[in-house]
Amino acid sequence: MKNFGLFILGLIIGALVVYFYCCNDANISDPPEIEEPEGLITPSEAMVLDQAYNLRHRIISDSLFSNAPTSDNRSSWYALEDITSYIEYAQEQADSLGYTLDGLRLYAGAYPDTKEGPGLMTMFFIPTGTKNTAQGSLFPIPQGGSNDIQGAKGLNYGQNGHPPGANYPQ
Template sequence: MKKLLLLLIGLVIGIAVTYYYLSTNQNLEEMTKPNGLITPTEIEALDQAYNSRHTIISDSLIKTPDNRSSWYSIDEIESYLTYAKKQANTLGYTLDGLRIYAGAHPDTKEGPGLMTMFFVPTGSKNVSEGSMLTTAQGGGNDIGGADGLNKGGKGDPPSANYPQ
């Protein structure tokens, strides 16, 4: 009886370990890459291609090194996504993405306003479920009246290229 009990315990432990191992490997295999991924080499090429534009802006318009990047924490982005989904719903939209705009802070007495990047929620207007009319709605339109996300951290230094 004692041997049978040990055999059953060993069998249960073996099944549990096998299940954990297979589920972990399956999760890794099922993880798919999102559309639009680019390699570090492509990132560097895009960054370098922007250099001439950055120089024109910095040298001729504001006469100081301008920002090249904005940094946002994962917590800020996740919190903003939750907020944007709720706000979009309140405004009668379904959130389907974010658009990133380049902007600049206003000039102040301390100096010129530097470049910033900010997020704006996009989505499609909700339509009544009982509607007989079909509408061709492609998402991606800015949601008017919705709050955006700005105030990301600057590069170090602000004009630093990729990688920092």
């Protein structure tokens, strides 16, 4: 009976310890603070960059799109789900091709001209990384600089701005 009493007392003390440890607000930590990534710009800085591009866009539009039914694109929009899904896909591609994914490069491109008119500008992502060349190592040692991953598929087909030639902000 004495052992049974100690057993019950131990259960009660254990339950109290667990309760105070797990359920006490003092032990619940706040979510980690998200740090600002490098390279952020303010909306006013974005406006300066956008306005500085106006002359180049005007030259392109006046020379290539003067008779076209629409002006050339100034932006591309991608759904957040598409970008996060592509990053996961790019990671798998990099692994299967023997690379360590370290970023995405954003290229400006243009669709080929058709009978309907000149091809509009587009933006597309290509994964970048370093070739895994270390043999017999638990951790791959990247060799050289970060380049486009050869043979990896890129992400294109974002949506145009509204209208295509619209300036920042839309």
